[in-house]
Amino acid sequence: VKNGAEKARRSIGAKRNPDSAEAILEAAEALLLEAGYAGFSIEAVARRARAGKPTIYRWWPSKVALLLDVYRRQKRDIDYSDTGPVEQDLFRFLKSLFRQWRETPAGNIFRSIIAEAQTDETAAKALADYSQGARRYTARIFEQARERGEVAAATDPEQAADMLASYAWVHLLTNRLDEDDEAIRSAVRMLTRGMLAGPSDGAPPA
């Protein structure tokens, strides 16, 4: 990224050197992009970033913590608009999330994180923390809809966000991010309107 002949980074005193953090995150991202998760090791990141391993371990207690930081560092371009109607909001959200996961390294990084969490206890914890935060954030779409009176007062926004995220995660994990608009809309419809037969046979009551 910089010129290869750059000077070795040094300590800048008894505080974190942001250059090192930057170099480490960049190296991690590049490795994930070039060689996938298989090529991603603390050793390799250190080598590429010209950083000492202890420097990485100092700031990222585990591989996943680093991975999550790389994931977070991706420029987000997710459409979280919660202006309603809710079905439109959800469609836009899923559409833009799938696109980002498809077209940037973010998707593969997040897949790696989920995979790692199946092996490593601390990874599982880190993922749980992260996904709870994300869930809470997404829940705002449902909260706004509830305030607008669009969805039933009894709806639990977090539960709804959980359901929504599950749908997205599993599509990511099974390489099905290329669903067409109709499939996504249909999934949203099931979440919002359910599937029970009614007077108008499942049409929205209103």
Added chain:
Amino acid sequence: VKNGAEKARRSIGAKRNPDSAEAILEAAEALLLEAGYAGFSIEAVARRARAGKPTIYRWWPSKVALLLDVYRRQKRDIDYSDTGPVEQDLFRFLKSLFRQWRETPAGNIFRSIIAEAQTDETAAKALADYSQGARRYTARIFEQARERGEVAAATDPEQAADMLASYAWVHLLTNRLDEDDEAIRSAVRMLTRGMLAGPSDGAPPA
């Protein structure tokens, strides 16, 4: 399983020794049950099965192949009853699925396969095949419900099964298999009735 003092297995001539295969699969399964995917290594399986590593590599070209064999060997005991009402069927299904995942190696095995599928192409293919089959199978609950007129004719059973499976998978992957009955019932309700506000504020239209 057998007595610990058993004789060392030997070759039974120029053909595969089924006792060894059995011992290897059993050891693998036990490791997955006891320590999860983290404790699952060819080295550990060989040690526990008192088998040579080459014997494992001879018959299972990769870790994933062994994993998949262990998975296939699992006995399923899931309640797929589709007698209706559909919400009851779904509740029973999730309940028994979560229990099996919690109490047998199946959960850890399945988690492992999902994790491995993020890296390994074979695993991805196997997972795709398997999950499509499972989805189709689960879809029967919704098909039956449709035939009984319980759910709207427009409901896509596979799509519904996909949604249901996503909810289950993500709970497995994030160590949330211990949801109480009310949470499961609430998730089922969201799938079946949706969340939109109606004349009776979210009550089922019928």
Added chain:
Amino acid sequence: VKNGAEKARRSIGAKRNPDSAEAILEAAEALLLEAGYAGFSIEAVARRARAGKPTIYRWWPSKVALLLDVYRRQKRDIDYSDTGPVEQDLFRFLKSLFRQWRETPAGNIFRSIIAEAQTDETAAKALADYSQGARRYTARIFEQARERGEVAAATDPEQAADMLASYAWVHLLTNRLDEDDEAIRSAVRMLTRGMLAGPSDGAPPA
């Protein structure tokens, strides 16, 4: 040594803070006493002395320099009495030397210096200087004995001191400082009377 709750030392201006030097030397000494040379690292000394590593490096350019300073700081309490008879003098000398090496940091410090001198040129020089001095000093026991006519006029006091010191050093280096009195007396006897068979079969000629 001091109360653990003491305030952090600070600079006392643009000159060396003797408190820090003192704390560093004390910490180094304590570490050598407690854990031997294995536990002696600049890192550990700094930690224990609550000093910054650069402070140590500022005043002691190398590990060896600090080691030598710690050694010089040791109080000696060796019985150098040269009143005769010479075998008694030598026995008392070895006895008190072994005791001091066993019971104070001096033994570990000296071992460390010898070890370091095998690698480090400065240490080798310092050790050579020191040991020559010590040899000359010890030689006085033999000189006095010669003046008293106790030992042969041809005896080279420095050579004898060298032999004596060698015996002591090697016992230090091989953890054999706990020899009983008889073993020490026997060693002294070999030095003084030799081992050749004589008219009275090894008895002193006189």
Added chain:
Amino acid sequence: VKNGAEKARRSIGAKRNPDSAEAILEAAEALLLEAGYAGFSIEAVARRARAGKPTIYRWWPSKVALLLDVYRRQKRDIDYSDTGPVEQDLFRFLKSLFRQWRETPAGNIFRSIIAEAQTDETAAKALADYSQGARRYTARIFEQARERGEVAAATDPEQAADMLASYAWVHLLTNRLDEDDEAIRSAVRMLTRGMLAGPSDGAPPA
């Protein structure tokens, strides 16, 4: 040593590959020769021998064990002849030992071993075992002399060997392997005849 393009060594079955052992010992020796003890690390040996670190740890439990093996592997050209007279035997022994220590890597290797033993517990043990063996071996010179009636029956051969070895070790450790013949002869004389003044003033009783 061999041509650099040699094939990678492989396992030769469930038993030690002597080629690997050889390559490791050669690499270790070369490193000690070229860079001294400072450049000697398991890591470096493995790199140079094109061996895996575990292969080294499998056969040499510690750095010193390897070091000792390298030392033992040196072609020995020590004159252990015990034909008498004993003073001649001892002179020849010391002379040839000093020469070997001076002119081959053996001296520096042995210095390293002694140094390492000051730090590492297992090293100390290994050195103790080795030096006891060597002492017992050297003691034979004195035993033979005793059988010939040359030295007093009360002489303890091991004690004498200890004294002799101490003199040699300390000369090695303090870079004094270049003593001239007279100094060595004089040291031997002190061991054999002692220093006490006698009727003939220290002359041999016989």
Added chain:
DNA sequence: ACCTAAGCGAGACGGTACGTCTCGTCTTGCG
């Protein structure tokens, strides 16, 4: 009845990565 072929357990091999330790250098911010 012999011989060959392949499977078996065992375990060593060259590697790579792990997470921790200490090294000696550097900067900061306070006094």
Added chain:
DNA sequence: CGCAAGACGAGACGTACCGTCTCGCTTAGGT
């Protein structure tokens, strides 16, 4: 300018597995 503090790049430590190899054995099946 000295000081405590502590981050930094570097690299060794000893361990765990990886996937491959060869050994010495055992048995089955073809001749």
